[in-house]
Amino acid sequence: MFWRQLLILLPPRSTMRIVSWNINGIRATKTGLKGTLESLQADIICLQETKVTRDLLDEPNAIVDGYNSYFSFSRGRSGYSGVATFCRDSVMPLAAEEGLSGLLTSNNGAIGHYGNTDEFSDEELQALDSEGRAVLTQHKILLSEGREETLTLINVYCPRADPEKPERKSFKLHFYRLLQARAEAILNxxxxxxxxxxxxxxxxxxxxxxxxSLEIFDENPSRKWLSQFLGDPGGTCASSAPPEERDGPESSRAARGRFLDSFRYFHPAQPNAFTCWSSATGARHTNYGTRIDYILGDAALVRELFQDSDLMPEVEGSDHCPVRAHLRCKVLPAPRCPPFCTRYLPEFAGRQQKLLQFLVKVDKGRNCTDKEAAKVFLESKEKRANQVSLGSKQGLLSGQKRNEAATLQKCAKRSKLGPSSGQGSLLRFLKPVEARATNPHPLTKTTLEEPAPRLETPPVEFWKSVLRGPSPPPLCKGHGETCVLRTVKKAGPNNGKQFYTCARPEGHVSNPQARCNFFQWVTRKAGHPS
Known part of the structure; x- marks a missing residue:
């Protein structure tokens, strides 16, 4: 605790470093969460797609030494969605809350400013916040001229528009509009x-x-929303204009958008800058991906305080790579964590009994820790094991011997019933093998005495004709290399069918190192369609 208090008393840093990363499962980190966070070298780390619900969240991932964390969980599906924000103790936020609508938080420690949500019903707002897709933290920053301002970070995992589920397209657009209403309300x-x-x-x-083609590309509803939400990095964004003034006769995107894409602000024409690749097709090897991870800031903030914003494609461990930004400002840490902090959850704050407390006898007069309880539990378990081992060496107890003798006597009585009882005797299976061989059952005497007929081994050619095995995979036309066998998993008439395709990773058609267009269905047996 001393070093944490010391961090708060130290002068604040002159820069603020933030990182965002779709981690694709917080429990699947190779170096552990602590090592992963430290490797990113940031003050605030926002993770998406944690794939952990509250019942699955364990203490090593919830409480990381040197950080204070804030989680949002999916309330409908286990191991789905979820976001988490980790702040170093030196940049502890003033306030924090979950969700965009305000329905999931109390006024204690909340950020507020929810904007106009009249277009949404209460059921829609609850549904939009039920999948664990947003965490907000608010910080106090000190500018170079000595002016203090507030900075709110909205960590989001926006929905995917599944082409096979039309309702998810609508859900995604509703989420975008709620996100915009909340962000602009805080900005106002x-x-x-x-x-x-x-x-x-x-x-x-x-x-x-x-x-x-550009016409089809720009007509995508999600892109149309993002275009009106963002301003032109080289234009004049109306960053301080309220929404009613931005709906006037001007129709240019530069006049409407109040936020900037910070990466394109610093790298407006950088090609092949992607953040997400298909793991199933190995597309990361050929950099055949998309840029769907962003750090968006209000126009004034990006132009005045951002020093840089870039991608981190060298960081592996997910189908996404992190994105980061450096800000030129000092962060003034709060004296304590907001109530929404994960360390205040009952299961991590010591207010909820642990399982070991029900398994071991603990002295009520002393405060027994989990480690002590575990030690008592293991010692008692080892003691019982030693007692059982000692008893077996001494031939067990005399009472146990009597029980065994009684059991054998019962089995002997049952054996006198003979084969007409329809059930064999247990003692028959306890006799030595030699005894059973010299005293065979009358019905099987002839079978045991007569030698079994000798079967001739079929020739090798016969087995080759019967066990031919599958045909070797074909060679792809583009590279002359052995193809790989895959199975259709998409629902439809071809679900479950197998096919051969080029084994190289997916890539652009102009890339000679990428997968060629070879495709061949696996041939079925006669009478079945190919």
């Missing part, structure tokens, strides 16, 4: 706002490895 209240996370939409053709 006088604070700065950063939206970071997996937005699940590639904005421009330059952000996609293989875009459609």
């Amino acid at each position: 209240a006088g604070g700065h706002v950063i939206i970071l996370g997996d937005i699940n939409t590639s904005h421009r053709p330059i952000d996609h490895c293989d875009p459609d």
